[in-house]
Amino acid sequence: MIRTVLVANRGEIARRVFRACRQLGIKTVAVYSEADRDALHVRDADRAVAIGPAPARESYLNIERILEAAREGGADAVHPGYGFLSENWRFAEACRRAGLLFIGPSPEAIKAMGDKTEARRLMAAAGVPVVPGSAETVVDAGEAEIAARDIGYPVILKAAAGGGGIGMARVDGPKAMPTAFATASRRAQAAFGRGDLYVEKYLDRPRHVEVQIFGDAAGTVVHLHERECSIQRRHQKLVEESPAPNLAPAVKDGLTRAALAGTRAIGYVNAGTLEFLVDAAGGYYFLEMNTRLQVEHPVTEEVTGLDLVVEQLRVASGERLAWRQEEIVQRRAAIECRVYAEDPAKGFLPSPGTVGKLALPSGEGIRIESGVEAGSAVSVHYDPLLFKLVASGATRAEALARMAEALGACVVEGVRTTLPFLRQVLANPEFVAGRVHTQMIEQGAFNG
Ligand code: MV4
Numbered sequence: 518m519i520r521t522v523l524v525a526n527r528g529e530i531a532r533r534v535f536r537a538c539r540q541l542g543i544k545t546v547a548v549y550s551e552a553d554r555d556a557l558h559v560r561d562a563d564r565a566v567a568i569g570p571a572p573a574r575e576s577y578l579n580i581e582r583i584l585e586a587a588r589e590g591g592a593d594a595v596h597p598g599y600g601f602l603s604e605n606w607r608f609a610e611a612c613r614r615a616g617l618l619f620i621g622p623s624p625e626a627i628k629a630m631g632d633k634t635e636a637r638r639l640m641a642a643a644g645v646p647v648v649p650g651s652a653e654t655v656v657d658a659g660e661a662e663i664a665a666r667d668i669g670y671p672v673i674l675k676a677a678a679g680g681g682g683i684g685m686a687r688v689d690g691p692k693a694m695p696t697a698f699a700t701a702s703r704r705a706q707a708a709f710g711r712g713d714l715y716v717e718k719y720l721d722r723p724r725h726v727e728v729q730i731f732g733d734a735a736g737t738v739v740h741l742h743e744r745e746c747s748i749q750r751r752h753q754k755l756v757e758e759s760p761a762p763n764l765a766p767a768v769k770d771g772l773t774r775a776a777l778a779g780t781r782a783i784g785y786v787n788a789g790t791l792e793f794l795v796d797a798a799g800g801y802y803f804l805e806m807n808t809r810l811q812v813e814h815p816v817t818e819e820v821t822g823l824d825l826v827v828e829q830l831r832v833a834s835g836e837r838l839a840w841r842q843e844e845i846v847q848r849r850a851a852i853e854c855r856v857y858a859e860d861p862a863k864g865f866l867p868s869p870g871t872v873g874k875l876a877l878p879s880g881e882g883i884r885i886e887s888g889v890e891a892g893s894a895v896s897v898h899y900d901p902l903l904f905k906l907v908a909s910g911a912t913r914a915e916a917l918a919r920m921a922e923a924l925g926a927c928v929v930e931g932v933r934t935t936l937p938f939l940r941q942v943l944a945n946p947e948f949v950a951g952r953v954h955t956q957m958i959e960q961g962a963f964n965g
Pocket of ligand 1: 680
């Protein structure tokens with residue numbers, strides 16, 4: 518039994534977790550930095566504890582300070598949200614050592630999936646298709662070249678400690694390898710403290726489709742279907758939906774079976790996501806596993822009618838999964854648009870400031886997950902997500918129509934936002950037809 522949850526996060530996701538806690542009669546503790554004294558998430562919680570200066574390193578990423586806050590706030594469990602410490606196995610382990618229940622998977626699972634070559638190995642061993650590539654990391658450009666010759670160009674170099682696209686480089690032939698290797702390795706070293714790389718076959722304009730999974734301590738594993746997440750810019754998703762449009766039934770079936778097999782093989786407990794690349798020929802390949810609740814979880818909740826955060830809390834406290842696979846039906850269609858304080862006219866430059874007038878739509882099939890209100894400060898220190906707009910309907914067409922109308926009704930003054938860009942996406946014929954891939958934004962599909 519969980520009595521009090523501390524949410525080691527801020528903004529809309531902290532508020533989302535607090536809502537689930539209230540539903541279960543669980544008390545809540547917020548943490549906040551000096552920049553977040555007046556933030557909405559602080560007011561939502563039963564108690565709030567200051568954890569330090571605005572820079573995340575000194576507050577939301579400070580493990581010791583958060584454990585102290587849990588003691589001060591009388592929490593017996595910690596929900597990490599997404600980002601920040603959510604996929605830091607040392608944090609999960611520190612919670613365990615401090616006698617706090619971590620609402621998420623084991624530190625061992627987080628660690629294994631955080632090492633991208635280890636994740637590839639474990640998934641391949643479980644029969645999950647992975648992108649053809651080097652089994653191990655390569656130590657230098659020479660080794661990378663040998664691996665690439667085997668795989669066939671073009672290839673892509675990726676950081677073993679990576680994820681999220683940092684330290685990635687496409688290489689079209691052997692001559693480009695030395696420079697590409699040096700650049701990718703240097704970036705990986707700077708971002709993750711580890712410069713080792715591995716090599717994969719480069720897939721041209723793939724789709725990004727991911728499968729939501731859930732495991733419990735008794736070993737039951739289920740999937741909650743897929744999400745299409747190809748509309749990304751510099752590895753930041755902007756639009757997600759479920760079901761994935763135009764996904765061949767055989768591919769969908771293969772993805773969910775693979776996700777279940779991979780999840781079972783690693784004894785995974787709590788909510789997780791397996792990301793796949795899907796190519797034009799219907800080939801699908803495991804990319805990485807996210808060992809956290811994801812930003813885009815609401816689209817899955819809308820299509821299935823299930824509450825993922827409530828289930829995270831239940832499963833973390835040792836209860837069996839409340840759902841049988843046959844009961845988890847993709848009944849509706851849902852789409853999420855992320856409204857960031859970024860200026861799409863200036864290459865999505867962050868646009869910090871104070872939110873002025875704020876008008877958010879409401880109505881049938883419309884759900885808002887917001888971290889701000891009029892007067893809220895948008896700091897340079899954090900991810901500038903303002904709110905998520907989620908539209909659902911009986912069909913994709915109905916969900917899209919509701920989204921288009923809702924986007925038109927949003928008014929945000931004081932900061933630049935991604936709203937104009939999102940309206941372009943919803944007006945794009947290729948997008949409306951469900952013909953999407955991961956390079957669309959870079960190729961300018963939504964410009965003007
Ligand atoms: C790839 C790829 C093509 N081929 N791997 C980007 C984020 C990281 N998780 C993996 N990524 C990619 N890996 C191979 N072998 C293309 C991408 C990629 C991408 C993937 C998902 C969503 C958006 C993307 C945008 C550009 C590149």
